Amino acid sequence: MTSTAAPLDLLLLPTWLVPVEPAGVVLKEHGLGIRDGCIAFIGPRDAALKLAAREVRELPGMLLSPGLVNAHGHAAMTLFRGLADDLPLMTWLEKHIWPAEAKWVDEAFVRDGTNLAIAEQIKGGITCFSDMYFYPKVASDCVHNSGMRAQIALPILDFPIPGASSADEALRQGIELFGDLKHHPRIKITFGPHAPYTVCDANLEKIRVIAEELDAVIHMHVHETAFEVQQAVEQTGERPLARLARLGLLGPRFQAVHMTQISEDDLALLVESNTSVIHCPESNLKLASGFCPVERLWQAGVNVAIGTDGAASNNDLDLLGETRTAAMLAKAVAGSATALDAHRALRMATLNGARAMGLDSQIGSLEVGKAADIVAFDLSGLAQQPIYDPVSQLIYATGRDCVKHLWVAGKPLLDDRQLTRMDEQQLTATAIAWGQRISGHSE
Known part of the structure:
Protein backbone atom coordinates (compact mmCIF):
# COMPACT_ATOMS: atom_id res chain seq x y z
CA MET A 1 0.00 0.00 0.00
CA GLY A 67 -12.38 16.09 4.65
CA LEU A 68 -16.08 16.90 4.56
CA VAL A 69 -17.51 18.08 1.23
CA ASN A 70 -20.20 20.78 1.45
CA ALA A 71 -21.99 20.27 -1.86
CA HIS A 72 -24.19 23.39 -1.82
CA GLY A 73 -23.96 26.85 -0.35
CA HIS A 74 -23.83 30.58 -0.93
CA ALA A 75 -20.64 31.53 0.92
CA ALA A 76 -20.89 35.33 0.99
CA MET A 77 -24.41 35.11 2.46
CA THR A 78 -22.77 34.49 5.85
CA LEU A 79 -23.00 38.28 6.13
CA PHE A 80 -26.82 37.94 6.02
CA ARG A 81 -26.84 35.27 8.75
CA GLY A 82 -29.98 35.78 10.86
CA LEU A 83 -31.16 38.79 8.83
CA ALA A 84 -34.64 37.43 7.99
CA ASP A 85 -35.51 34.36 10.02
CA ASP A 86 -38.71 32.33 10.39
CA LEU A 87 -40.21 33.10 6.96
CA PRO A 88 -41.32 30.92 4.02
CA LEU A 89 -38.96 30.69 1.03
CA MET A 90 -40.59 33.09 -1.44
CA THR A 91 -41.35 35.74 1.24
CA TRP A 92 -37.79 35.36 2.53
CA LEU A 93 -36.35 35.78 -0.98
CA GLU A 94 -38.62 38.43 -2.49
CA LYS A 95 -39.24 40.68 0.53
CA HIS A 96 -35.91 40.40 2.36
CA ILE A 97 -32.96 38.68 0.68
CA TRP A 98 -33.23 40.03 -2.87
CA PRO A 99 -33.69 43.66 -1.66
CA ALA A 100 -30.76 43.27 0.75
CA GLU A 101 -28.61 41.85 -2.06
CA ALA A 102 -29.58 44.72 -4.39
CA LYS A 103 -28.51 47.22 -1.72
CA TRP A 104 -25.38 45.65 -0.26
CA VAL A 105 -23.75 43.09 -2.56
CA ASP A 106 -20.57 44.29 -4.22
CA GLU A 107 -17.07 42.89 -4.58
CA ALA A 108 -16.09 43.86 -1.01
CA PHE A 109 -19.21 42.15 0.41
CA VAL A 110 -18.44 38.95 -1.53
CA ARG A 111 -14.77 38.98 -0.50
CA ASP A 112 -15.47 39.50 3.21
CA GLY A 113 -18.46 37.14 3.31
CA THR A 114 -16.63 34.39 1.43
CA ASN A 115 -13.57 34.63 3.69
CA LEU A 116 -15.83 34.38 6.74
CA ALA A 117 -17.51 31.30 5.25
CA ILE A 118 -14.19 29.66 4.36
CA ALA A 119 -12.89 30.10 7.90
CA GLU A 120 -16.11 28.75 9.45
CA GLN A 121 -16.03 25.74 7.14
CA ILE A 122 -12.36 24.93 7.81
CA LYS A 123 -13.03 25.03 11.56
CA GLY A 124 -15.96 22.64 10.97
CA GLY A 125 -13.96 19.98 9.13
CA ILE A 126 -14.89 20.96 5.56
CA THR A 127 -12.07 20.76 3.01
CA CYS A 128 -14.12 21.32 -0.17
CA PHE A 129 -17.27 23.36 -0.74
CA SER A 130 -19.59 24.36 -3.54
CA ASP A 131 -20.34 28.06 -3.84
CA MET A 132 -23.05 29.67 -5.95
CA TYR A 133 -23.01 33.42 -5.60
CA PHE A 134 -22.38 36.75 -7.30
CA TYR A 135 -18.90 37.99 -8.32
CA PRO A 136 -17.56 34.43 -8.70
CA LYS A 137 -14.10 35.68 -9.64
CA VAL A 138 -13.81 37.37 -6.22
CA ALA A 139 -14.90 34.14 -4.52
CA SER A 140 -12.33 32.20 -6.60
CA ASP A 141 -9.58 34.55 -5.42
CA CYS A 142 -10.63 33.95 -1.79
CA VAL A 143 -10.51 30.17 -2.29
CA HIS A 144 -7.12 30.40 -4.00
CA ASN A 145 -5.63 32.43 -1.14
CA SER A 146 -7.16 30.24 1.59
CA GLY A 147 -5.70 26.92 0.43
CA MET A 148 -9.17 25.34 0.42
CA ARG A 149 -10.81 23.38 -2.41
CA ALA A 150 -14.04 24.54 -4.07
CA GLN A 151 -16.52 24.23 -6.89
CA ILE A 152 -17.59 27.73 -7.95
CA ALA A 153 -20.98 27.73 -9.71
CA LEU A 154 -21.56 30.89 -11.77
CA PRO A 155 -25.07 32.22 -11.05
CA ILE A 156 -27.22 32.76 -14.14
CA LEU A 157 -30.71 34.30 -14.03
CA ASP A 158 -32.94 35.91 -16.67
CA PHE A 159 -32.64 39.32 -15.00
CA PRO A 160 -29.66 41.51 -14.03
CA ILE A 161 -27.67 40.39 -10.98
CA PRO A 162 -24.81 42.02 -9.05
CA GLY A 163 -21.81 41.83 -11.37
CA ALA A 164 -23.68 40.86 -14.57
CA SER A 165 -26.32 42.90 -16.41
CA SER A 166 -27.76 39.89 -18.30
CA ALA A 167 -27.65 36.11 -18.59
CA ASP A 168 -25.43 36.47 -21.68
CA GLU A 169 -22.95 38.62 -19.77
CA ALA A 170 -22.91 36.12 -16.88
CA LEU A 171 -22.22 33.30 -19.35
CA ARG A 172 -19.46 35.31 -21.05
CA GLN A 173 -17.80 35.97 -17.69
CA GLY A 174 -18.23 32.30 -16.81
CA ILE A 175 -16.54 31.03 -19.95
CA GLU A 176 -13.64 33.42 -19.34
CA LEU A 177 -13.26 32.36 -15.69
CA PHE A 178 -13.50 28.69 -16.69
CA GLY A 179 -10.63 29.22 -19.13
CA ASP A 180 -8.54 31.13 -16.59
CA LEU A 181 -8.90 28.47 -13.89
CA LYS A 182 -9.21 25.20 -15.80
CA HIS A 183 -5.76 24.08 -14.65
CA HIS A 184 -6.16 25.29 -11.05
CA PRO A 185 -5.44 22.36 -8.71
CA ARG A 186 -8.17 23.27 -6.18
CA ILE A 187 -10.86 25.28 -8.00
CA LYS A 188 -13.43 23.91 -10.42
CA ILE A 189 -15.69 26.34 -12.30
CA THR A 190 -19.25 25.20 -13.03
CA PHE A 191 -22.46 26.78 -14.32
CA GLY A 192 -25.25 27.68 -11.89
CA PRO A 193 -28.61 28.51 -13.46
CA HIS A 194 -30.49 29.65 -10.34
CA ALA A 195 -33.75 27.69 -10.60
CA PRO A 196 -36.32 26.57 -13.19
CA TYR A 197 -38.55 29.55 -12.32
CA THR A 198 -35.80 32.15 -12.90
CA VAL A 199 -34.19 30.82 -16.12
CA CYS A 200 -36.02 30.45 -19.45
CA ASP A 201 -35.66 27.60 -21.94
CA ALA A 202 -33.47 29.64 -24.31
CA ASN A 203 -30.93 30.42 -21.59
CA LEU A 204 -31.00 26.84 -20.26
CA GLU A 205 -30.23 25.57 -23.79
CA LYS A 206 -27.28 27.98 -24.06
CA ILE A 207 -25.97 26.74 -20.70
CA ARG A 208 -26.35 23.10 -21.78
CA VAL A 209 -24.40 23.67 -25.02
CA ILE A 210 -21.59 25.57 -23.26
CA ALA A 211 -21.38 23.01 -20.42
CA GLU A 212 -21.15 20.17 -22.94
CA GLU A 213 -18.41 21.92 -24.91
CA LEU A 214 -16.37 22.60 -21.75
CA ASP A 215 -17.29 19.30 -20.00
CA ALA A 216 -18.49 21.46 -17.10
CA VAL A 217 -20.95 20.64 -14.33
CA ILE A 218 -24.37 22.32 -13.95
CA HIS A 219 -25.55 23.14 -10.42
CA MET A 220 -29.19 24.24 -9.94
CA HIS A 221 -31.92 24.59 -7.31
CA VAL A 222 -34.65 22.15 -8.43
CA HIS A 223 -37.97 21.17 -6.80
CA GLU A 224 -37.14 23.11 -3.64
CA THR A 225 -40.80 23.51 -2.66
CA ALA A 226 -44.18 22.01 -3.52
CA PHE A 227 -45.28 25.51 -4.60
CA GLU A 228 -42.52 25.67 -7.24
CA VAL A 229 -43.63 22.36 -8.76
CA GLN A 230 -47.34 23.16 -8.54
CA GLN A 231 -46.88 26.58 -10.15
CA ALA A 232 -44.86 25.09 -13.02
CA VAL A 233 -47.51 22.41 -13.67
CA GLU A 234 -50.31 25.02 -13.62
CA GLN A 235 -48.45 27.35 -16.00
CA THR A 236 -46.88 24.82 -18.40
CA GLY A 237 -48.39 21.41 -17.65
CA GLU A 238 -44.86 20.12 -16.96
CA ARG A 239 -42.91 19.40 -13.77
CA PRO A 240 -39.60 21.32 -13.63
CA LEU A 241 -37.45 18.16 -13.60
CA ALA A 242 -39.27 16.84 -16.70
CA ARG A 243 -38.61 20.18 -18.40
CA LEU A 244 -34.89 19.95 -17.58
CA ALA A 245 -34.86 16.39 -18.96
CA ARG A 246 -36.58 17.54 -22.16
CA LEU A 247 -33.97 20.30 -22.56
CA GLY A 248 -31.17 17.74 -22.16
CA LEU A 249 -29.69 19.14 -18.93
CA LEU A 250 -29.96 16.07 -16.70
CA GLY A 251 -27.00 13.69 -16.54
CA PRO A 252 -23.94 12.73 -14.47
CA ARG A 253 -22.70 16.35 -14.72
CA PHE A 254 -25.98 17.78 -13.33
CA GLN A 255 -26.44 18.57 -9.63
CA ALA A 256 -30.09 18.95 -8.59
CA VAL A 257 -30.13 20.87 -5.30
CA HIS A 258 -32.94 20.33 -2.74
CA MET A 259 -35.35 17.95 -4.58
CA THR A 260 -37.94 17.87 -1.79
CA GLN A 261 -40.68 16.84 -4.26
CA ILE A 262 -40.05 13.53 -6.04
CA SER A 263 -42.73 11.60 -7.90
CA GLU A 264 -42.22 8.14 -9.42
CA ASP A 265 -41.60 9.82 -12.80
CA ASP A 266 -39.05 12.20 -11.22
CA LEU A 267 -37.24 9.25 -9.61
CA ALA A 268 -37.09 7.42 -12.94
CA LEU A 269 -35.57 10.52 -14.61
CA LEU A 270 -32.93 10.86 -11.88
CA VAL A 271 -32.00 7.17 -12.10
CA GLU A 272 -31.92 7.00 -15.92
CA SER A 273 -29.85 10.17 -16.26
CA ASN A 274 -27.45 9.43 -13.37
CA THR A 275 -28.13 12.91 -11.97
CA SER A 276 -26.79 13.74 -8.49
CA VAL A 277 -29.08 15.15 -5.80
CA ILE A 278 -27.75 17.62 -3.22
CA HIS A 279 -29.70 17.37 0.04
CA CYS A 280 -29.92 20.46 2.31
CA PRO A 281 -32.03 19.23 5.24
CA GLU A 282 -31.70 22.08 7.73
CA SER A 283 -32.42 24.88 5.24
CA ASN A 284 -35.41 22.88 3.97
CA LEU A 285 -36.63 22.33 7.54
CA LYS A 286 -36.20 25.98 8.53
CA LEU A 287 -38.00 27.29 5.44
CA ALA A 288 -40.60 24.48 5.71
CA SER A 289 -39.79 23.58 2.12
CA GLY A 290 -40.32 19.82 2.49
CA PHE A 291 -38.31 16.63 2.87
CA CYS A 292 -35.98 15.05 0.33
CA PRO A 293 -36.65 11.26 0.43
CA VAL A 294 -32.99 10.34 0.85
CA GLU A 295 -33.41 6.63 1.61
CA ARG A 296 -35.70 6.13 -1.39
CA LEU A 297 -33.14 7.84 -3.64
CA TRP A 298 -30.25 5.88 -2.14
CA GLN A 299 -32.00 2.53 -2.59
CA ALA A 300 -32.77 3.45 -6.21
CA GLY A 301 -29.06 4.08 -6.84
CA VAL A 302 -29.12 7.89 -7.01
CA ASN A 303 -25.97 9.64 -5.79
CA VAL A 304 -27.05 11.86 -2.86
CA ALA A 305 -24.63 14.43 -1.45
CA ILE A 306 -25.18 16.95 1.31
CA GLY A 307 -24.99 20.73 1.56
CA THR A 308 -25.55 23.37 4.21
CA ASP A 309 -27.10 25.94 1.86
CA GLY A 310 -26.27 29.54 2.78
CA ALA A 311 -25.99 30.81 6.36
CA ALA A 312 -28.91 33.17 5.69
CA SER A 313 -31.30 30.20 5.68
CA ASN A 314 -29.57 27.60 7.85
CA ASN A 315 -27.99 29.54 9.88
CA ASP A 316 -24.59 27.87 10.01
CA LEU A 317 -22.13 26.11 7.71
CA ASP A 318 -21.87 23.07 9.99
CA LEU A 319 -21.76 20.04 7.70
CA LEU A 320 -21.20 17.58 10.54
CA GLY A 321 -24.39 18.85 12.22
CA GLU A 322 -26.14 18.82 8.84
CA THR A 323 -25.17 15.18 8.37
CA ARG A 324 -26.56 14.26 11.75
CA THR A 325 -29.84 16.02 10.87
CA ALA A 326 -29.87 14.21 7.52
CA ALA A 327 -29.46 10.81 9.19
CA MET A 328 -32.24 11.51 11.70
CA LEU A 329 -34.58 12.98 9.10
CA ALA A 330 -34.02 10.11 6.66
CA LYS A 331 -35.25 7.67 9.31
CA ALA A 332 -38.39 9.70 10.04
CA VAL A 333 -39.21 10.23 6.34
CA ALA A 334 -38.60 6.54 5.47
CA GLY A 335 -40.35 5.31 8.63
CA SER A 336 -37.35 3.07 9.25
CA ALA A 337 -34.69 3.24 11.97
CA THR A 338 -32.19 1.56 9.64
CA ALA A 339 -32.40 4.29 6.98
CA LEU A 340 -29.17 6.24 6.35
CA ASP A 341 -26.96 4.64 8.98
CA ALA A 342 -23.92 6.50 10.35
CA HIS A 343 -21.43 5.07 7.84
CA ARG A 344 -23.62 5.95 4.86
CA ALA A 345 -24.25 9.41 6.31
CA LEU A 346 -20.47 10.01 6.46
CA ARG A 347 -20.14 8.74 2.89
CA MET A 348 -22.84 11.21 1.83
CA ALA A 349 -20.83 14.05 3.41
CA THR A 350 -17.55 13.01 1.75
CA LEU A 351 -17.31 10.68 -1.27
CA ASN A 352 -20.83 11.32 -2.59
CA GLY A 353 -20.16 15.06 -2.61
CA ALA A 354 -16.88 14.50 -4.42
CA ARG A 355 -18.68 12.27 -6.94
CA ALA A 356 -21.38 14.91 -7.58
CA MET A 357 -18.61 17.43 -8.34
CA GLY A 358 -16.70 15.00 -10.57
CA LEU A 359 -13.82 15.02 -8.08
CA ASP A 360 -14.15 11.46 -6.72
CA SER A 361 -10.90 10.34 -8.38
CA GLN A 362 -9.07 13.02 -6.34
CA ILE A 363 -10.90 13.42 -3.02
CA GLY A 364 -13.73 12.05 -0.85
CA SER A 365 -12.01 8.96 0.56
CA LEU A 366 -8.66 8.10 2.13
CA GLU A 367 -6.94 6.04 -0.56
CA VAL A 368 -3.33 5.92 -1.70
CA GLY A 369 -2.86 8.28 -4.65
CA LYS A 370 -5.69 10.64 -3.72
CA GLY A 410 -1.36 17.86 2.57
CA LYS A 411 -1.12 21.46 3.77
CA PRO A 412 -2.39 22.25 7.30
CA LEU A 413 -5.21 24.81 7.27
CA LEU A 414 -6.23 24.09 10.88
CA ASP A 415 -3.72 23.08 13.54
CA ASP A 416 -4.98 22.31 17.04
CA ARG A 417 -8.20 24.31 16.34
CA GLN A 418 -6.21 27.33 15.11
CA LEU A 419 -6.52 28.63 11.54
CA THR A 420 -3.04 28.65 9.97
CA ARG A 421 -3.63 31.01 7.04
CA MET A 422 -6.48 33.27 8.18
CA ASP A 423 -6.80 35.81 11.01
CA GLU A 424 -9.86 34.81 13.01
CA GLN A 425 -10.04 38.02 15.05
CA GLN A 426 -9.88 40.19 11.93
CA LEU A 427 -12.56 38.10 10.17
CA THR A 428 -14.85 38.46 13.21
CA ALA A 429 -14.31 42.23 13.42
CA THR A 430 -15.03 42.64 9.69
CA ALA A 431 -18.25 40.62 9.98
CA ILE A 432 -19.40 42.69 12.98
CA ALA A 433 -18.76 45.89 11.02
CA TRP A 434 -20.86 44.62 8.09
CA GLY A 435 -23.66 43.68 10.47
CA GLN A 436 -23.68 47.19 11.92
CA ARG A 437 -23.85 48.75 8.44
CA ILE A 438 -26.59 46.44 7.20
CA SER A 439 -28.72 46.88 10.32
CA GLY A 440 -28.33 50.66 10.07
CA HIS A 441 -26.43 51.03 13.33
CA SER A 442 -23.50 52.71 11.66
CA GLU A 443 -22.73 54.46 8.42
Missing part, protein backbone atom coordinates in the same frame (compact mmCIF):
# COMPACT_ATOMS: atom_id res chain seq x y z
CA THR A 2 3.00 2.29 -0.32
CA SER A 3 5.84 3.46 -2.48
CA THR A 4 8.99 4.10 -0.45
CA ALA A 5 10.83 6.21 -3.01
CA ALA A 6 11.30 9.20 -0.74
CA PRO A 7 10.64 10.11 2.88
CA LEU A 8 7.07 10.98 3.77
CA ASP A 9 6.40 14.67 4.38
CA LEU A 10 4.04 13.79 7.22
CA LEU A 11 2.99 10.61 9.02
CA LEU A 12 -0.30 10.73 10.95
CA LEU A 13 -0.94 8.15 13.68
CA PRO A 14 -4.58 8.35 14.84
CA THR A 15 -6.51 5.90 17.01
CA TRP A 16 -9.04 5.32 14.21
CA LEU A 17 -8.85 5.80 10.46
CA VAL A 18 -12.10 5.75 8.44
CA PRO A 19 -11.27 5.57 4.73
CA VAL A 20 -14.97 5.69 3.55
CA GLU A 21 -13.91 3.54 0.61
CA PRO A 22 -14.16 0.58 1.10
CA ALA A 23 -17.52 1.24 2.74
CA GLY A 24 -18.09 0.59 6.44
CA VAL A 25 -14.43 0.06 7.34
CA VAL A 26 -12.79 1.38 10.51
CA LEU A 27 -9.03 0.83 10.77
CA LYS A 28 -7.64 0.87 14.31
CA GLU A 29 -4.01 1.73 15.12
CA HIS A 30 -3.10 2.49 11.50
CA GLY A 31 -0.93 5.21 10.05
CA LEU A 32 -1.45 7.49 7.06
CA GLY A 33 1.52 8.95 5.21
CA ILE A 34 1.48 12.07 3.02
CA ARG A 35 3.97 12.92 0.29
CA ASP A 36 3.75 15.80 -2.21
CA GLY A 37 0.18 16.63 -1.16
CA CYS A 38 -1.12 13.11 -1.76
CA ILE A 39 -1.76 10.06 0.39
CA ALA A 40 1.29 7.82 -0.09
CA PHE A 41 0.73 5.18 2.59
CA ILE A 42 -2.04 3.59 4.65
CA GLY A 43 -1.14 0.64 6.81
CA PRO A 44 -0.72 -0.78 10.31
CA ARG A 45 1.03 1.44 12.85
CA ASP A 46 4.03 -0.92 13.17
CA ALA A 47 4.69 -0.76 9.42
CA ALA A 48 4.12 3.01 9.40
CA LEU A 49 6.73 3.60 12.08
CA LYS A 50 9.38 1.86 9.95
CA LEU A 51 8.98 4.50 7.22
CA ALA A 52 11.16 7.57 6.99
CA ALA A 53 9.09 10.71 7.61
CA ARG A 54 10.04 14.37 8.01
CA GLU A 55 7.28 14.85 10.59
CA VAL A 56 5.33 12.35 12.71
CA ARG A 57 2.09 13.39 14.43
CA GLU A 58 0.62 11.19 17.16
CA LEU A 59 -3.16 11.70 17.23
CA PRO A 60 -4.41 9.72 20.26
CA GLY A 61 -8.18 9.56 20.68
CA MET A 62 -8.67 10.99 17.20
CA LEU A 63 -10.53 9.75 14.17
CA LEU A 64 -9.10 10.56 10.73
CA SER A 65 -11.61 10.83 7.92
CA PRO A 66 -11.69 12.37 4.46
CA ALA A 371 -5.17 14.21 -2.51
CA ALA A 372 -4.49 14.47 1.22
CA ASP A 373 -7.72 16.30 2.11
CA ILE A 374 -8.09 15.04 5.67
CA VAL A 375 -9.78 16.00 8.93
CA ALA A 376 -8.93 14.82 12.46
CA PHE A 377 -11.88 14.68 14.90
CA ASP A 378 -11.04 14.49 18.61
CA LEU A 379 -13.24 11.81 20.19
CA SER A 380 -11.44 11.81 23.55
CA GLY A 381 -13.92 14.08 25.31
CA LEU A 382 -16.41 13.22 28.03
CA ALA A 383 -19.44 13.42 25.72
CA GLN A 384 -18.04 10.82 23.33
CA GLN A 385 -17.46 8.08 25.94
CA PRO A 386 -17.59 5.13 25.82
CA ILE A 387 -16.84 4.42 22.17
CA TYR A 388 -18.29 1.24 20.65
CA ASP A 389 -18.44 2.48 17.05
CA PRO A 390 -16.39 5.63 16.39
CA VAL A 391 -18.37 6.49 13.23
CA SER A 392 -21.68 6.35 15.13
CA GLN A 393 -20.09 8.50 17.81
CA LEU A 394 -18.90 10.99 15.19
CA ILE A 395 -22.33 11.34 13.55
CA TYR A 396 -24.61 11.13 16.58
CA ALA A 397 -22.58 12.44 19.54
CA THR A 398 -19.96 14.82 18.18
CA GLY A 399 -20.09 18.52 17.28
CA ARG A 400 -17.87 20.49 14.97
CA ASP A 401 -15.97 21.87 17.98
CA CYS A 402 -14.24 18.45 18.04
CA VAL A 403 -12.47 19.22 14.74
CA LYS A 404 -8.83 19.40 15.77
CA HIS A 405 -6.71 19.43 12.59
CA LEU A 406 -7.41 19.77 8.86
CA TRP A 407 -5.27 19.42 5.76
CA VAL A 408 -6.01 20.21 2.10
CA ALA A 409 -3.59 18.68 -0.41
